[in-house]
Amino acid sequence: MSRRDKKEDEDGAGNVFQNLDKTTLIQEARYFNSTPVNPRKCIHILTKIIYLLNQGEKLSVQEATDMFFATTKLFQSKDVVLRRLVYLCIKELSPLAQDVIIVTSSLTKDMTGKEDLYRAAAIRALCSITDSTMLQAIERYMKQAIVDKNPAVSSAALVSALHLSATVPDLVRRWVNEAQEAVMSENAMVSYHALAVVAGARRNDRLSTVKLVTKLSRAPLRSPYALSLLIRHAAKLAEEDQTDAADGYLEFIESCLRHKSEIVVYEAAHALVNSNKSTKGIAHAVSVLQIFCGSSKATLRLAGARTLAKLTAKHPNAVADCAVDLENLISDPNRSVATLAVTTLLATGAESSIDRLMKQISGFMSEISDEFKIVVVQAIKRLCTKYPRKHQSLAAFLAGMLRDEGGVQYKTAIADAIIALVEENPDAKETGLAHLCEFIEDCEHTSLAVRILHVLGREGPKARQPSRYIRYIYNRVILESGAVRAAAVTTVARFGAARPELLPNIRVLLARCQLDDDDEVRDRAICYSAILDSNDPQLINDYITNVPIPNPILLEKALDDHVNSGLAADEPFNIAAVPSAEEPKEDKETPIEIEARKQPLVSxxxxxxxxxxxxxxxxxxxxxxxxxxxxxxxxxxxxxxxxxxxxxxxxxxxxxxxxxxxxxxxxxxxxxxxxxxxxxxxxxxxxxxxxxxxxxxxxxxxxxxxxxxxxxxxxxxxxxxxxxxxxxxxxxxxxxxxxxxxxxxxxxxxxxRCADQFRLRGAADDWEASWERAANAAEACDTFGLSQTDVGEAALAVCEHLGMPKTAIAGDAVKDIRGGGMWRGGAPVLMRARLVAAQGAVTMQLAVRSTQEQVATFLLAAVG
Incomplete structure (x- = not known):
């Protein structure tokens, strides 16, 4: 028997429906008009139709209508499986076909008939095709079905009512009395669906929802599903309620931690963990989740580990007490559970335990897929920010992962972590850049190599020994593809622009690049050589050091509009007016997830x-x-x-x-x-x-x-x-x-406001040089007395008023605000403010430089 089953599994490995053709299936559906029909053959055809529709196949209105009416001929069959498939097919085809209302009488007959096997399916099909005017006719039957003794019929009516509440909420509200009666049903699913209908009907009436939750929290609900839903509503009310009544909801949720159903216990623990109110129940919830982590059921271990992972953002100390339980899960056969355990330990571990954790997970990394590896890398990235003194061991671990096998997304995640370490921690700059240089020696992903070369061009010149990176960069010119060679030329030019002592050697390298086979590489080399030879600081800054990168989508639209507007011949296109590409910002309190979800950044x-x-x-x-x-x-x-x-x-x-x-x-x-x-x-x-x-x-x-x-x-x-x-x-x-x-x-x-008309940002590393280069520009300056008494609050208020980031503020007793940007008309702006507190008042000295005097005066006047 087992041998035959195994052979059947092997034979059925391929999908028998994968080569379905819509036209052939429409021809096959005509068989439904035959007399008599073979139920087994009809079942096979209906299964094909449902499969095709669920695969996203598009039917025309005529095709769907023909298929729909062919299907309705099968109402005469007495075969139970065939009849239930007919109901399902009617539901799937009704949104596409015309005149579907014609089967209402047949479905109503089945809905009110004595055959329980058909009644539930008939209710679902009827409610999916009936419009709001016809619903009045079956309202009495729906009310009877909601309180029917057969749980399948009752559940079907309640679920249909839930779907209908989105389109005809007033009609469904008239069925609430019957649904309230069904809430106390002995059947778990009926009680759950009934509570969903009752709560949904009251969702816009807060007082009515409060009464419902208060009443049911004192009643012994037998359904664990209904009780779980009740916990969710109680948690929502607790979050919204600012009075002492919120404590009553939290006490009810906490009492559910002692329920015999694991579903209810988990729902209560999850609600307490995610609550922003009292932290009294957190300890009890954590102890329950600890027990889940040691369960023999993989689902409970996953639930416990996942919820503890989410708790790390708010209460890391509470999760730290579960370290032993989480360490036991590192070797869990379920890789999702193991990954969550590792990332949670990394998020909550003390600085002293970092090295031990790294050793524990080194073997684990080879056993999981790239998706899980990315989650671990992101956890290590957060750890780099949390414990900057551990950068040596963390960077070494990340570099080791770079040398392992993996796809482009996995390698990009590691590179992102090392780049973040380089940018955030000055002590880790040399180490991180060295690891990145080693990686691009044998990096097979063009996009990633270009990205790393860009970072080397930005951060490398700031290092103590910038010349050590030149060899790695120039190797890319000799060995790599055209796109990487072009990026390497740009990186070399940035070293020459930022470090005058390297300029003679850089000129030689750029001269060699002018003989390259690729047009892009040659053009870049010639352009950068000419700019560097000019010795013009402004030119070097604008075209090598600080080149703005416009948003590519908005740039394309702006160019298209400029060409189509008819102004292209009279007015030059101003690329500076196009918004720049934004860097994605990671939320510091992002909860740990099993899968890495990278949302597209849309401005x-x-x-x-x-x-x-x-x-x-x-x-x-x-x-x-x-x-x-x-x-x-x-x-x-x-x-x-x-x-x-x-x-x-x-x-x-x-x-x-x-x-x-x-x-x-x-x-x-x-x-x-x-x-x-x-x-x-x-x-x-x-x-x-x-x-x-x-x-x-x-x-x-x-x-x-x-x-x-x-x-x-x-x-x-x-x-x-x-x-x-x-x-x-x-x-x-x-x-x-x-x-x-x-x-x-x-x-x-x-x-x-003023802030609406400027794009301002904090000072860059070369801000002082930019300020000096703008010495001949129009300048407006004045001194102001601010209403704040605290210099820190005053600095934040000024930044908010001007639309500048808080990172523009520097200094302790004396606050300096430095930044620059652009006015809506394209004029560049630089500003410097100094705030000092004296005798309970804050004084600010503000200076603004711009190529247009009106713009500098405007920015000054806006602050005044």
């Missing part, structure tokens, strides 16, 4: 780029300079919610008003914003919103021209939302007869 400018295309003439205003954070113009709980997003261009601003209607019985039409703008601004165009249905965000746009004088651009705007209200059926969203009535809604004032 605000990219996010809104497609939405702005609706504005007529937007392509003629030039590239977007900056998109500001959205501002709420209404309170969060109001019936209409409006946010303003400011899109800044060189000479124009687009005001985008994001509107949301939270009233299900209203449809808003002809929505626009009455804008009272200051005299200096010119309104060029408006794009109103024609329809604003319930719970769907739409936008109103205004395109304005900035005043000629920058000093006039900082001002306040008054706005009022104007619209026509039409009452509508909340179940269908269709408006009632009539033209509606006009109404207005006041919005809060908002400002266009």
């Amino acid at each position: 605000r400018e990219e996010k809104y780029a497609d939405e702005l295309k609706i504005i007529p003439g937007i392509e003629k205003v030039g590239p977007i300079f900056k998109t500001c954070d959205s501002i709420d113009l209404t309170e969060p709980e109001t019936e209409y919610r409006v946010r303003c997003v400011k899109h800044i261009f060189a000479r124009h601003v687009v005001l985008q008003f994001e509107c949301l209607n939270t009233l299900s019985d209203q449809l808003l039409e002809r929505v626009h914003v009455r804008l009272c703008h200051p005299p200096g601004y010119r309104l060029l165009s408006e794009v109103p919103c024609e329809n604003l249905p319930y719970d769907k965000q739409e936008s109103v746009f205004y395109l304005l021209a900035f005043p000629e004088n920058p000093l006039d651009s900082e001002c306040s705007f008054e706005a009022t939302l104007e619209f026509v209200v039409r009452d509508c059926d909340p179940t269908t969203g269709m408006p009632e007869d009539g033209s509606g009535y006009s109404d207005t809604y006041p919005l809060e004032e908002f400002e266009i």
Whole structure:
């Protein structure tokens, strides 16, 4: 018997449905019209249809309709398996086919029949195809089904009610009494689904939800699933409640730690661990999770290790007590559990235990896949930041991992960790760069080699012995592909620009590169040689040392708009106005996960780029300079919610008003914003919103021209939302007869500030040299008395007002703020502020240099 099973497994290793053809299957479905039919053959065809649909195959409306009506012919069959597949197929085809409502009577007959095997499936199929008008007819049957003695029927009705609550919430609310009765059912799934329906119907009524949770927390719920759901609702109420009532919810959750069901115990521990309220229950939750870590069940070990890993961000000391249990999991046969144990130990381990941990996991690393290795690398990266004095052993461990086998994502993660170590820890710079140099000697990934060469060009010249890296870099010119050779030429030029003592040798190397076979390599070598030979500090800075890297997506759009606008012949393209590419920032409190999830970094400018295309003439205003954070113009709980997003261009601003209607019985039409703008601004165009249905965000746009004088651009705007209200059926969203009535809604004032019109950043390493090079530029300076009494708070307030990062602040007793950037019109700006506290007051001396005197004066006036 076992031999036959094994042979069947081997024979069935290939997917029997993998070569399905849609056209052939449509032909096969015609067999359903035969009389009589072979149930076994029909089951096979229906299985193929469901498989094809779930693989994402697209059917035309006609194809889906033909297949749907062919399937309905099988209602006459008495075969149980075939009939249940028919219901499933009807559910899958109903969103694609036409006239599906025709099977309502057959499904209603099965739903109210005596055959329990068909009733549950018929309910699910009926609710998936019936529209809101037909639901009224089966409401009585649905109420009866919810309290049916058969748990399969009851669950099917409750789950269907859950799905329907998204489209017809008012109708489902009328079934709550029956659902409340089903909450106390002896069947675990019925009770769970009933609680979900009842809680869902009350989700917008906080007081009603509080009463439900309070009542059920005192009742003996038999279903562990329902109790787990109740714990989630109690935890949510505890987070939202600022009164002493929150303690009652936490006490209930803590009492669930003693429940006999492992599901309930884990849900309670998870809720306490993630709570931002009292920490009294954390110790009990951790002790439960410790027991889970020693369980014989892999699921419980995974749950315990994963939850402890998440706890490390908030309560590392509580997790540190579980070190012994976690060390026992390093050798766990489940690699997910072992990885979580390792990363948690790395996150919570003391500095003294780092070396021992490194030895423990060295053998473990060879046994896991690249996905798990990346998670461990990220944990070591966090450890480098936490314990900078351990950089030698951590860097050595990472370098050893670099030499092992692995894919490009794994090697990139290690390189990122070493690069972060180099950038954050000055003591580790030499060690980290040496490891990176060794790695690129035999790096087979072009993208990674280019990235490391870029880092060497940025950090190498700052090292004590920069000449030691030149050999590794020049080897790339001799041995590597064209892309790597071109990157190496740029890196060599940066060494020559930053270290004059190396310049003679660099000139020789660049001269050799001018004979390269690759055009890109030759062009770069010739260009950099000419720039270095000019001995012009400004030229060297702009084209070698501090070359801005624009966002490639926004650069492409800006170039396209510039060419299509017809201005290309008259006006040169200003690449400096394109926003620069942003570096991804890692959250310091990111919870440890089993899998590394790398989210694509999308700037605000990219996010809104497609939405702005609706504005007529937007392509003629030039590239977007900056998109500001959205501002709420209404309170969060109001019936209409409006946010303003400011899109800044060189000479124009687009005001985008994001509107949301939270009233299900209203449809808003002809929505626009009455804008009272200051005299200096010119309104060029408006794009109103024609329809604003319930719970769907739409936008109103205004395109304005900035005043000629920058000093006039900082001002306040008054706005009022104007619209026509039409009452509508909340179940269908269709408006009632009539033209509606006009109404207005006041919005809060908002400002266009100085910070909106500048892209400022903290001082770079060569800031002093840049300040000196700008000595001949227009300068504006003044001294101010600030309202703050603490110099640190004052420095933070100045940075926030100007839109500068906190990293621009230096010094202790005397605070220095240094930075630079660009004005929306393309003029570069450098600024220096010195803040001193004396006699309970803070005085600030501010100096601004720019190529345009008006811009320097504007920045100064904005602070005043």
